Amino acid sequence: MSAALAETAHSFLARYEGLRDHLPGDGAARQAAAAAFAASGLPGPRDEAWKYTPLRALTEIAFHAPLAALADARAPSALLPELGMPRLVLVDGRVQPDLSVLPDGVHISGFAAAPEFGALPGGGRDAMAALNTMLAEDGVRIEVPEGVDAGVLAVISLASEAAHHPVDFHPRHAIRLNAGARLTLLELSRGDGVYLHNPLTELQVGAGAALVAVRLQEESHSAFHLSGTYAEIADGGSYELFLLHLGARLVRSEIDVTLAGPGARFALRAAQALGEARHADITTIVRHAAPHCASRQSVRTVLDGQARGVFQGRVEVARGAQKSDGYQMSQALLLSPDAEMDTKPQLEIYADDVKCSHGATIGELDADQLFYLQSRGVPRAEARGMLVHAFLAETVAALPHAGARGLAESAIAAWLGARPA
Amino acid sequence: MLQITGLAASIDGKDILRGIDLTLPQGEVHAIMGPNGSGKSTLSYVLAGRDGYAVTSGSARLDGADLLAMTPDERAAAGLFLAFQYPVELPGVGNANFLRTALNAQRRARGESELDAVQFLKLARAATKQLSMPDDMLKRNVNVGFSGGEKKRNEVLQMALLRPRLAILDETDSGLDIDALKIVAEGVNALRGPNFSALVITHYQRLLDYIVPDRVHVLVGGRIVRSGGPELAHALEADGYAAIAAEAA
Ligand SMILES: Nc1ncnc2c1ncn2[C@@H]1O[C@H](COP(=O)(O)OP(=O)(O)O)[C@@H](O)[C@H]1O
Ligand SMILES: [Mg+2]
Numbered sequence: 301m302s303a304a305l306a307e308t309a310h311s312f313l314a315r316y317e318g319l320r321d322h323l324p325g326d327g328a329a330r331q332a333a334a335a336a337f338a339a340s341g342l343p344g345p346r347d348e349a350w351k352y353t354p355l356r357a358l359t360e361i362a363f364h365a366p367l368a369a370l371a372d373a374r375a376p377s378a379l380l381p382e383l384g385m386p387r388l389v390l391v392d393g394r395v396q397p398d399l400s401v402l403p404d405g406v407h408i409s410g411f412a413a414a415p416e417f418g419a420l421p422g423g424g425r426d427a428m429a430a431l432n433t434m435l436a437e438d439g440v441r442i443e444v445p446e447g448v449d450a451g452v453l454a455v456i457s458l459a460s461e462a463a464h465h466p467v468d469f470h471p472r473h474a475i476r477l478n479a480g481a482r483l484t485l486l487e488l489s490r491g492d493g494v495y496l497h498n499p500l501t502e503l504q505v506g507a508g509a510a511l512v513a514v515r516l517q518e519e520s521h522s523a524f525h526l527s528g529t530y531a532e533i534a535d536g537g538s539y540e541l542f543l544l545h546l547g548a549r550l551v552r553s554e555i556d557v558t559l560a561g562p563g564a565r566f567a568l569r570a571a572q573a574l575g576e577a578r579h580a581d582i583t584t585i586v587r588h589a590a591p592h593c594a595s596r597q598s599v600r601t602v603l604d605g606q607a608r609g610v611f612q613g614r615v616e617v618a619r620g621a622q623k624s625d626g627y628q629m630s631q632a633l634l635l636s637p638d639a640e641m642d643t644k645p646q647l648e649i650y651a652d653d654v655k656c657s658h659g660a661t662i663g664e665l666d667a668d669q670l671f672y673l674q675s676r677g678v679p680r681a682e683a684r685g686m687l688v689h690a691f692l693a694e695t696v697a698a699l700p701h702a703g704a705r706g707l708a709e710s711a712i713a714a715w716l717g718a719r720p721a
Numbered sequence: 722m723l724q725i726t727g728l729a730a731s732i733d734g735k736d737i738l739r740g741i742d743l744t745l746p747q748g749e750v751h752a753i754m755g756p757n758g759s760g761k762s763t764l765s766y767v768l769a770g771r772d773g774y775a776v777t778s779g780s781a782r783l784d785g786a787d788l789l790a791m792t793p794d795e796r797a798a799a800g801l802f803l804a805f806q807y808p809v810e811l812p813g814v815g816n817a818n819f820l821r822t823a824l825n826a827q828r829r830a831r832g833e834s835e836l837d838a839v840q841f842l843k844l845a846r847a848a849t850k851q852l853s854m855p856d857d858m859l860k861r862n863v864n865v866g867f868s869g870g871e872k873k874r875n876e877v878l879q880m881a882l883l884r885p886r887l888a889i890l891d892e893t894d895s896g897l898d899i900d901a902l903k904i905v906a907e908g909v910n911a912l913r914g915p916n917f918s919a920l921v922i923t924h925y926q927r928l929l930d931y932i933v934p935d936r937v938h939v940l941v942g943g944r945i946v947r948s949g950g951p952e953l954a955h956a957l958e959a960d961g962y963a964a965i966a967a968e969a970a
Contacts, residue, residue, distance in 0.1 A: 667772065672809035675769050676823035676879065677797035677830065686822065690813025 302344060304359035309341040312468075315365060316434045323437065325415025333433035340427045347427075352610040352642040353552050353581045358524055363496055366392035366460075366467040376460045379490045383703045387454035392462070393469025393497070394438045406450045406483075411439035411472045418474055418502040420530055426554070429528050432500040436472035439499070444481035446506070452484045452701060457499065459491025459523065468496035475501065477509035477537070486704055487515040489525065490547070496524040503531035505539050507561065512540045514704040518711055519548040521578065528554045535561025535590070542699050545572035545580040546711040552581035552610075559586065559593035568597040570611075571695040573688075573715055575604030575635075582610065588617040588624040588654075597628040600695055602688055603639035614646040617654050624649075626656040633691050634664055635684070685716045722747040722918060723768075723887055728779035729943075730767050737763045739943035740779065745887070748915045752929055752954060753922045755940035756962045761922045762806050764940070765891045769803040770796050783887060797823075798830035800886030804876035804893045806922075811863035816875070819863045820845060820882055827883060848881045851911070852904055869896040877908035884912065888919040894928040906931030926958040941966045 316323075316334050323330060342358070343350035377399070380389065386403035389396045395410040402408055417433060444450045457471065477483055489497060497519060505511050519525045525548040533539050545551050557566045572580040586595045601609040615626040632641035645658035665687050673683035692712055699705045723745040730738040737760045745751050755761050767774050768781055770793035781788040783799055791799065811819065825835040836844070845859055854874055864872050873893050880888055893905050909919060909932050921932055929937070929951065937953040938945045939962065947953065947965055957965060 668809050669811055671771050671793060672805070672811070673819075673823075674793035675771075675797060675803055675805075676819075676883065677794050677827035678823055679794045679826060680792065682822070682826065683794075686814060686819075687811075690811060693813040 302356075302359075305342045305344050305355060308359045308363075309337065311363070312431060312435065313338055319365075319435075323435075324412050326417060329417045330434055333430040337427060337430040337434055340430065343427050349583065349612070352608075352612070352644070353550070353579065355550075357550055358496065361466050361494060363466050363468040364463060366394070366469055367463045376458050376492060379458050379492070380456065381488070381703075381707060383454055383486065385452045385454055385486070385703070387456055388440045388442075390438070390440070390455075390457045390471060391460055392467055392495075393457070393471040395440060403450060403453050405445070405448050406453065407441075407443040407445070409441045411441060411474075412437060414441060416441075416474070417472070420502060426528065428498060428526050428554070429500055429530075432470040432472060432498055432528065435468075435470045436500070437470070439472035439474070441474045442483075443476045444478060444483050444509075446478040447480040449482040452486065454486040454488060457489040457497065459493065459495045459497060459520065461493040466494040466496075468498065470498045470500070473499060473501040475511070476504040477506055477511055479506040479508055479534075481506065481509045483511055484701060485511065485513040486701060487513060488518065488707070489516070490518045491520045491523055493520055494522045495520070496526070498526045500528045501530070503529065503539065505531065505533045505537040505564075507534040508536040509534070510538045510540075512542075512700055514542045514699055514701060515553075516544050516546065516704065516707055516711070517548060517551055517553070518546050518707075519551065521547060521549055521576070523548050525551040525553075527552070529556065531555070531557045531566070532560050533557065533564035533566060536563045537561070538565040538567070540567045541569070542695070542704075543568060543570040543582065544695070544708055544711075545570070545574070545582070546708070546715065548578065548580070550579045552583060555582070555584045557584070557586045557595070559588050559595065560590060562590045562592045564590065564593045566595045568599070569695055569698055570597075570599040571692050572599070572601040572609055573692060573712060574602075574607045574609070575715070577606045579608045580610070581612070583612040585614045585616070586626065588615070588621040588626060591620065591622045591624070593621065594625040595627070598695075599630045600692060601630070601632040601641055602635065602691060603632065603641060604635040606636070606638045608639070609641045610643075612644040612646070613658065614648065615656055615658075617647075617649040617651050617656065619650040621651045622653040624651060624654040624656065626654070628658040630660040631691075632660075632662045633688065634662060635688065688716060722784065723920070724782045726780050728764075728767070728781055729777045730763065730774045731777055732763070732774055736777070737943050738767065741940075741943075741945055743938060743945060745918050745920060747918055749935040750909070750913065750919045750921060750932060752934040752937045753920055753940055754924065754937060754954060754957055759940045760943040761940055762891055763943075765803055765806075765889045765920075765922065768796075768889060769793055769801065794826065795830070797883070797885075798827050802880050802883055802885030802888045804873075804880060804888065804890040806891040806895075808864050808872040808876055810865045812865050814863050816861055816863050817842070817845060817859040820859070820879060823879070824882055844882060848878055852878055852881060852908055854878060870898065870901045873897060874901065874904060877905050881908055881911070886916060886918070888912070888917070889922070890919065891922045892924060893921075894923050894925060902928060903931060926954045929954045939965055
């Protein structure tokens with residue numbers, strides 16, 4: 301680990317030492333995570349899983365704990381969209397009851413009030429997960445009772461600039477759908493200024509339950525978003541994730557899904573759109589642990605400027621997980637010669653009767669399509685914008701909620717409008 | 722009107738057009754006929770401004786303005802329209818949105834007001850109806866999953882909406898059955914008038930029964946080897962290009 305990474309890791313550990321007696325929940329779990337984090341440090345260039353996503357930029361910033369109490373006037377309500385649905389709002393990683401509107405038929409609590417770390421495989425297996433376990437102060441807990449269709453619920457994370465210096469927050473979320481339950485989640489993160497948002501979400505989808513999640517990452521272009529999602533899907537359950545990386549200076553979404561019971565399903569439809577020297581990474585691990593499970597992953601990435609995109613997808617099929625069906629596809633559009641896409645598919649298959657495939661394409665805008673549009677009178681810059689929009693359109697059109705589609709549309713339009721022609 | 726003088730162009734150093742002279746007066750329709758590979762599409766692409774062609778000499782003027790100095794979208798705004806021999810598919814771009822964007826871009830370039838969605842749809846529905854096209858053609862992605870004939874009709878729909886001063890139709894008739902051919906011809910004939918001229922590129926005399934040209938030019942080996950009245954198309958049909966080319970040589 302470089303000296304700079306070590307120094308940043310050390311400052312997080314020092315924070316933990318200072319706070320440990322005040323942090324909620326199981327002190328032993330935190331202590332174990334702190335020990336693991338002290339040993340591993342922040343992921344560095346020698347860490348195979350982080351080879352394409354260096355955290356160097358993180359070390360240039362002196363992060364502080366967010367303010368404990370947020371004065372009302374400081375709440376970044378301008379960032380709060382009017383979605384007409386129940387919502388749980390966090391500001392700087394802390395649940396804000398005043399800004400939240402609770403749903404019916406669902407059990408909601410906050411991590412601060414009912415801290416529980418859940419059964420993360422291996423505890424602090426991953427350095428960022430360990431960091432989260434070590435420093436988590438709050439988060440949301442959602443439980444949908446058996447057979448209940450809970451409709452749509454938004455979980456909105458806002459970052460304020462209340463502290464006037466860069467802050468880091470590590471919310472801990474737990475979402476559980478009991479057997480046959482249904483929920484559509486709209487997960488939105490937004491903010492102003494420089495900060496690190498390192499949320500960790502543990503998901504449990506029960507037998508025959510269905511979770512649809514639309515995750516719109518629209519963090520400030522100076523912010524870091526490093527998230528971990530650990531999902532376990534029981535037999536006949538499904539987790540459908542729509543993931544859009546539209547903001548942040550550096551983002552990595554790590555999605556770890558275990559298809560634990562026969563017939564469990566996972567689907568990821570993702571899009572990333574970025575320019576300048578920004579960085580976006582989607583890293584997935586899908587474990588087919590039972591027979592007759594299916595996973596489908598499709599990621600579209602548009603890169604401009606010196607931006608860098610990453611998609612790493614690992615599919616593991618366990619011995620005995622026969623009739624597994626795994627598919628993954630990465631398509632990237634490079635708008636500039638300085639942009640770079642790294643795609644790394646990995647299949648680890650220990651069963652013999654399976655259907656798994658992957659594919660990847662990287663290309664530029666099509667010259668014939670551009671000329672066709674121009675020949676109809678559309679100026680070149682506008683024609684380029686139309687084709688970029690078209691590349692992302694399928695993913696946006698598939699979003700299962702009109703409000704979410706609207707937010708994604710306007711974020712993409714804003715990005716296209718701000719791009720140099 | 723269009724005035725092409727001594728136009729020569731090459732692709733990758735290979736000479737394709739070898740000195741074309743052609744004057745298309747305002748209000749007239751001229752046909753260009755010629756064998757495969759004679760340079761008909763190259764001529765249309767050079768006029769529309771596609772990348773990859775080096776114009777080595779000559780000029781092309783539309784209403785006196787230097788076409789070759791303009792970008793493709795400027796040429797379109799100046800009134801040029803090319804119906805592609807092979808229309809391009811645009812996955813993810815809805816046909817209605819495509820047409821409205823194109824129309825409004827041209828209106829903007831000419832300093833005219835843009836049409837809103839309602840105004841546009843009214844125009845577009847009228848045009849599809851006139852061309853006997855199903856309305857759902859507007860909802861689909863541009864040319865995606867269209868049959869060959871539908872793609873050609875979609876070109877004519879674009880022409881009908883954009884109302885160019887000069888249309889170049891590059892083998893818009895090939896692959897069409899007789900009913901579709903009549904629709905294409907009606908599309909062109911509906912625009913005919915003192916402010917519209919067209920270059921109709923075709924292999925077959927058949928289309929020229931429905932779009933009767935003022936003049937016919939024969940393009941062979943990158944040169945216009947003969948020009949004449951509509952009867953020239955019939956002679957070509959009877960004797961073939963070889964005879965005409967030999968005669969001209
Ligand atoms: N992109 C290209 N690269 C190289 N040669 C080309 C290209 N396009 C056309 N040509 C050549 O130019 C000549 C004229 O082609 P084209 O204009 O398409 O003819 P036509 O439309 O009359 O059939 C042909 O010999 C063809 O092979
Ligand atoms: Mg041709």
